[in-house]
Amino acid sequence: MKIVVRIFVLLITLAGGIYLGKVFFGRGSTIPAPVPTYFNAAGAAGDSSAIGAGVVTGQTYNIKPGQSIQDAVGKAKPGDLIRIFPGVYHETIYIDKDNISIQGVIEEGEWPVLDGEKKLNDAVLYSGNGVLVENLKIMNYKGNGIMGQAGNNYIIRNNWIVGSGVYGIFPQFGKNGLVERNILTGIEDAAIYIGMCDNIDVRFNEVYGNVAGIEIENSRHALVEYNYAHDNTGGILAFLTPGLPIKTCADVIIRNNFVYHNNTKNFGAVGSTVSHIPKGTGVLVMAADDVTIENNIITGNSNSGITITDYAFAGINHANDPESEPNPDRLTLLDNFMDNNGTDPIDEVKALKKATFSKPGLDIIAAGGGTGNCIINPDRYITIGLNKYANCSAHDTHLVKSYMLDKPVLPRNTTSIEKGKMTYYGVCSGCHAYNTRLIGPPVSVIQAMYKGNAKGIVDFITKPVHKRDDYPEMPPQNYLSEETRQAVAEYILTVQK
Amino acid sequence: MKKFIFIAFILVLTAGGWRYYTGETKTKVVTLCNTCPPGFERTDDNRCRFRSLYQMYETKDGNNPGVGGLKTALPAVRDGFTPQQIDLGRYLFFDPALSADGTISCASCHQPDKGFSDGLPTSVGIKHTSLKRAAPSLWNVAFNKRFFWDARASTLEEQMTGPLYSPEEMGTTPEQLHNTLNNLPAYRDLFRQAFPQKNNDRIELSEVYTCIAAFEATLISLNSRYDQYAHGYAEALTKNEIEGLNIFRSFVARCTECHTPPLFTNQQVAVIGLAEPDHTFDVGAAKTFHDPTLKGAFKVPSLRNAALTAPYTHSGRFEKLEDMIAFYTKGRGHEVPPTEKLRIHWHIWEPHLRHDEIDRLADFIHTLTDESFKPQTPEWLPSGIKMETKQPGNSLSLNQP
Secondary structure, three states, X not given: OHHHHHHHHHHHHHHHHHHHHHHHHOOXXXXXXXXXXXXXHHHOOOOOOOOOOOOOOOOEEEEOOOOOHHHHHHHOOOOOEEEEOOEEXXXXXXXXXXXXXXXXXXXXXXXXXXXXXXXXXXXEXXXXXXXXXXXXXXXXXXXXXXXXXXXXXXXXXXXXXXXXXXXXXXXXXXXXXXXXXXXXXXXOOEEEEEEOOEEEEEEOOEEEOOOEEEEEEOOEEEEEEOOEEEOOOEEEEEEOOOOOOOOOOEEEEEEOOEEEOOOOOOOOOOOOHHHHOOOOEEEEEEEOEEEEEEOXXXXXXXXEEEEEEOHHHHOOOOXXXXXXXXXXXXOEEOOOEEEOOXXXXXXXXXXXXHHHOOOOOOOEEEEOOOOOOEEOOHHHOOEEOOOOOEEOOOOOOOOOOOOOOOOOOOOOOOOHHHHHHHHHHHOHHHOOOOOOOOOOOOHHHHHHHOOOOHHHHHHHHHOOOOOOOOOOOOOOOOOOOHHHHHHHHHHHOOOOO | OHXXXXXXXXXXXXXXXXXXHXXXXXXXXXOOOOOOOOOEEEOOOOOEEEOOHHHHHOOOOOOOOOEOOOOOOOOOOOOOOOHHHHHHHHHHHHOHHHOOOOOOOHHHHOEHHHOOEOOOOOOEOHHHOEOOOOOOOOOOHHHOOOEOOOOOEOOHHHHHXXXXXXXXXXXXXXXXXXXXXXXXXXXXXXXXXXXXXXXXXXXXXXXXXXXXXXXXXXXXXXXXXXXXHHOOOHHHOOHHHHHHHHHHHOOOOOHHHHOOOEOOOOOOEEEOOOOOOOOOOOOEHHHHHOOHHHOOEEEOOOOOOHHXXXXXXXXXXXXXXXXXXXXXXXXXXXXXXXXXXXXXXXXXXXXXXXXXXXXXXXXXXXXOOOOOOOOOOOOOOOOOOOEOOOOOOOOEOOOOO
C-alpha cells in the first residue's frame, strides 16, 4: 500500500514537473539567455568595465529562416543577443564588434543549420571581444566553421560542425576563451585549432573522423580535458610551428581525455603541417614546452599512443625559423591508461623498434632533442627513447581547475582626454597644425571661432559646410564615434602648441 | 693612383657643392621645423611621440600587439626623435649629395608619389645600374622589426648603410659621405640645430643615420577607409569591399595569415615559390640566416598602400594586384623551377579563387590606401643641388652649373 502511495506521489510530482517545465520552457516561452559561466562576479551584468562573453545586457533579435543573420549582426550593439531559430541559412556571419552573442535555438531536435553549400568560405568570422557562438549546426563550408581573429573573452560551445572545410573551430590570437561541448567531424585539418592564443580551456568536445582532432599551436596556458578524440589521423596535438609571429607553445595540460583508435588515413591537404601526421597517432607533442599529459585513456592508436618529437623527426618540411626553438622541453608524463597502441607503426618507428629490440606495441615514443623531461612509472608502458627522462616530482595537476582568467581581459581604459589626443594627433594633424596653415586652417583660428563651444566643433566635423573659399572643403568625420568626436572637439580647444 | 683619383673626385664634388651653396644660396638661412609631423605629439622634452587611435587597443593583459584582428594594438614603434632631427632627415632623404656622384637620393627609389617605391620591377642604382630587387615601400617602417626583402637588417640605421654604401646603389663610402656633408656649411649649420648639445662642429655619420631614420619613422599610414571600418564605422566600406575583407581573412584565401592586421604583415619571412624573371634563382633569406631551408624566403610585405606600389614581389613580377592575387590560386609551387627544391609555406595551397573573388580582394586592398600624412618634398636642398619638381616621375636631377 505504502509503495502504491509513493508511486502515486512520484507520478503526480513528475506530471507537475512536466507541466511546469512546459510552462517555463515550452514553445513560445522565454528561452533563457546564454549562461556566461566560468567568469567571476567582476564580469557579471551591470559591471560595464569588462563584460564576459554571453552577458546579454541589451536587445534580443529573433531570426527565423528567410531572414538574414548578418542583418541582425549589423544592427546589434554590444550586449545584444541574436537567436537563430531552426531552419537552414546560407550565409557568412562576420562580427566586427564587441559582446555579441549568437545563440542557436534547438526545438524538438531541430537545429538551426548554417549550410555553405560548398560555395561559401566561412560560417562565422569574428574580431570582436566577448563573442559567444553556440548551438549552431555548421556544414559544407570551404574554409572554417568558426574563426576568430584577435577577439578576447570568447565562448564557442554546443556547436555541431560537419564536413566544413579546413578548420572547424579556430580562434586565433585570442586571450581567455572557452571551447566546450562541440562535436566536429570530417575536417581536413584540425577540427579544433587553438592558434596563437592564451588562457584557453578546451573541454567536453567530441572530435572524430578529422585529420587532427584538437590542435594547440603556438599558444600558452591551454587546458585540454574531458574530450573524446577518436578515429582521427591524430587525436590531440600540441605544436610549436616555426615561421609564425608567436614563437612559443608552452604550459599545456592534456588530461582526462579519451584518445581512442585514431587510425584514419591522413586526408590532409598537400603541404599542410598535419599532412605529415602518421595515422594511428594518439597524442603528439612537437617542439612544445611544459606540456603535462595526465590521466588520459589512450588506447588502440596503431602508430603510437604518445609521440614526442622535435621538428626533424616529425618530418615537417617547413622552412626553419631562427627564433623558434625546435625541441620539446620540460614535458611531464604523469599516469595514463594506455593499451593496445603501436600495433601497426610506420616504417621509421618499426626501424627504431627493431634497433632497440623492444616487444610488439608502442605506447610512448620520444625522438629527437629536448631537456628537462620526466615521466612517472615508465615501466608500465612500452616505450622508446625515454632513457633520459627523469622521475617526475609532480604527481598531478589537480590545483589547476581552469586556465581561463578569473575575470575577462580588460579593454584599455582610455580617458576622454587620451582619446581626444589620439584622435587629434592620429587623424586631424594630417590637415591641421596649431599655428600654421596646412590643408585646413590652424587650430588657433579654430579655437578663436569655437571658444567654449566643443559642440559647435562636433557639429561641424560631423557634417562640414564649406565656409572659406581659401580652404578646401573638409570631409565629414562621421566615421568617428560620437564619443570620439566629442573627445577630440574638447581636446582641440585645449591644444597649446 | 686610384686613391688619388678618388680624392680628386671628392674634392671636385665637394667644391661643386660649395659652389652651389655659396653661389646660389649664399643668404639662405634655414631654421629646422620645430613642430612634429602629422601623427606625432611634441612632448615637453621636445620629442615627437606617436599617437594613433590604435593605441586604444593596448592592454596590459590582452593578446599580443602587432598581429591579430581589426582592433589590435600596434607593435612597438620607433619614435621619440626631435622635430629638428625629423626635418633634417627630410632634407637628407631627398638630397642626391648623399650618393657618390650626386645623382641619387633615397627618394630616387622611394618616391613619395609612388607609395615610397619607384614603380619599377627592380630599382635602378647609380650610373643606371640595374638592381636585383624591387624598392620596398617605406610606409609604416617605424614598426618594422626587419628590413630588406631578405630580412638582413634589424634597424633603420643599419638598413640605410646598405643602399648608401652599395657600389651599385648610391655608391658612396662612409669617408666620402662624411667629407661631403662636413664640407657643406648649410649642413653643418642644420646638424648644429638638430643636435644642439654637440660641442664641436663636425657632423658624425651616426647623426646622419639618426636623422634619416627619424624622418622615415614618420611615414605613417593608418587612416585608410579600412581603418575607419576597423575602428567601428561599418559604412566605411562598400558591400564589395567587405566581401573582399571576408575573403581576405577566410581560410580559403588565407591572406591574413601572413598579411596580418593591423599592419598587414606578420613580419616573418616566407617561401611562396616565385620564379625569377631572368631565371637566376634568388635565394633570399637563406643567405641572411645561413639556412638552406629558407631558400627563396622573403619578408612578407605590408599591404598598406599596396595599390600605389605596383609592380609586385621582390622582383616586380606582377603589374596588377589582380595578377599578384592570381599567383596564389594557380597551385602550390607552380612557378618553382624543377631544379629547385623549396620548402614552400604551408599556407600556399590551391584555394580555387573565382575571378570575382580575386576582384573583391583587389577592391579590399584598395581600401588600405592612405597618404594623408605624406610629407612635403623640400623645395630647396642644403647641398645646393636643385630639386626639379615640375617633372613627373623621378623628380630629382642635378642642376649642372
